[in-house]
Amino acid sequence: MSTESAPIANNFLRSIIEEDLKNGKHSTIITRFPPEPNGYLHIGHAKSICLNFGLAKDFGGRCHLRFDDTNPAKEELEYIESIKESVAWLGFEWGEHLYYASDYFEQLYQWAEHLIKSGKAYVEDLTAEEIRAHRGTLTEPGKESPWRNRPVDENLDLFRRMREGEFPDGSKVLRARIDMASPNMNLRDPVLYRILHATHPHVGDKWRIYPMYDFAHGQSDAIEGITHSICTLEFEGHKPLYEWFLDNLPVPSRPRQYEFARLNLTYTVMSKRKLHELVSSKTVSGWDDPRMPTLMGIRRRGYTPDAVRTFCERIGVGRSDSWIDMSILEECVREDLNEHAPRVLAVLRPIKVVIDNYPEGLVEEFEAANHPQKPEMGSRKVSFSRELFIEEDDFMEQPPKGFFRMTPGIEVRLRYAYIVRCTGVVRDVNGNLLEVHCEYDPASRGGSAADGRKIKGTIHWVSAGHSVDAEVRLFDRLFGDPNPDRGGADYKQFLNPDSVEILPAAKVEAGLAGADIETRYQFERLGYFRPDPVDSSDGKPVFNRIVTLKDTWSKK
């Protein structure tokens, strides 16, 4: 975990907590991250995780991980495991505070009976369609159900029989008896329980009725003693209901809900439905495709937890809808990796270079720094010989103005090795470039000219006989448009056709043959890469490009 102490930006949640602590409303704070295990976590969840766990940590409180598992029709064990893994990967610990809303089902059930007994809930016989028709619209009040004034005893009897499994799915629901004319739709007698003959991923076949989110969330918070229940903006309209339950039930504590704006990121999509579509249509290779905004994808790509946390810190938190530019996320990884990634030489699109005046058969070894700014990271030896590979982009026969890489007649430095001058090229009958020929300056051993002359360009290389083959996967943004989600149009039309490019014949320095799967490298002058954790092997290394280096040259 990074120890840099960047000043913590103030935000409205911190202000509220500071105030609550100062005036004694709370002596400690307890937050919670409450995912529904119905899918994999994405970068938007990371914002919530960092907020909840981060706030708790900063103020000396704690944060619970609680699965909001009230809908067995959509939830799976696999998601529970994956979510735990992702939260842990991000660097947060819930310790013993792992909870499931489903563990509170008995208590919730008792509270439902409590509402029935106090005349504040009733069993509804209307169908889903009828309920909808009775609900009214945004501008018209709803109509009361004919079952709204059922006697308490009958409600109790029916509700108990619902629990016993006497009725089929959808035949009845339990509703709160609040106000069918409320301007807040959430208060028009919301459904509390529905009948679902389904096996639950956590509690199995214990229940035939399941509470709705609204009836479970606030009470779960109260049971756990949550002080600050932080959720996204769309739940704001639910707050009056959240509080209605706390007011009308003998709950053990009084949590308070606060809302913040969810994360929107440019050049990607975040909705579960669309992410699902990308996977099922095979547009991407899976939930962990390195282009996906899922935490699994980001992780496989090579992003570090530190970078993601920095990102969440940097974007701040507010209550206005906002779109964060993808470049901020990218900059966060660069910052982290620039600091920690060992440097290495790799050639993605090799072209052959022959140094005509270099002795045939001679092999020299040069000392290359693992991190030029950090001598403590040590160095390694790289082999040099008469035949090398350099980057296709680093050679031009007729360069534009300002090009200071390899070009006929001009000296260029081969990083850590020698200064060379291109003397010509060899082409095949079709005009394809076969080889670039050079002459080297023997007095520039190590890369510095004996006479101190300045060499403008330095390029990376790899010895033909001392490098290993590798596959390199270049990832780019999944969408070509900053807002693929934007209204109306089909987001798929904005898919970036070049979001992945496979380079099957890259050459990397020999030391990378058995590269550690968890090590992120900087391929000098190219970007940051890491071995793909699923496809890479010692025999055939596969590298994922995490992010490019900034490139002020290609921009011009």
Place this chain on the structure above:
RNA sequence: UGGGGUAUAGCCAAACGGUAAGGCAACGGACUCUGACUCCGUCAUCUCUUGGUUCGAAUCCAGGUACCCCAGCCA
């Protein structure tokens, strides 16, 4: 045309009646054996808008405008 929210630079975001922080981006320059990194400098007379209160307003008041959320037995 119901209710609930939100408007500060290209993108985020501070400010709590006392004279517009910070980050990212951008632009200029220095340095450089990575066109990277690092470093220096520039970047809102102004806070959606129109009025009002005040010695003083992004902050308070009144009226507009724009955008977001709510009519699942989803969360």
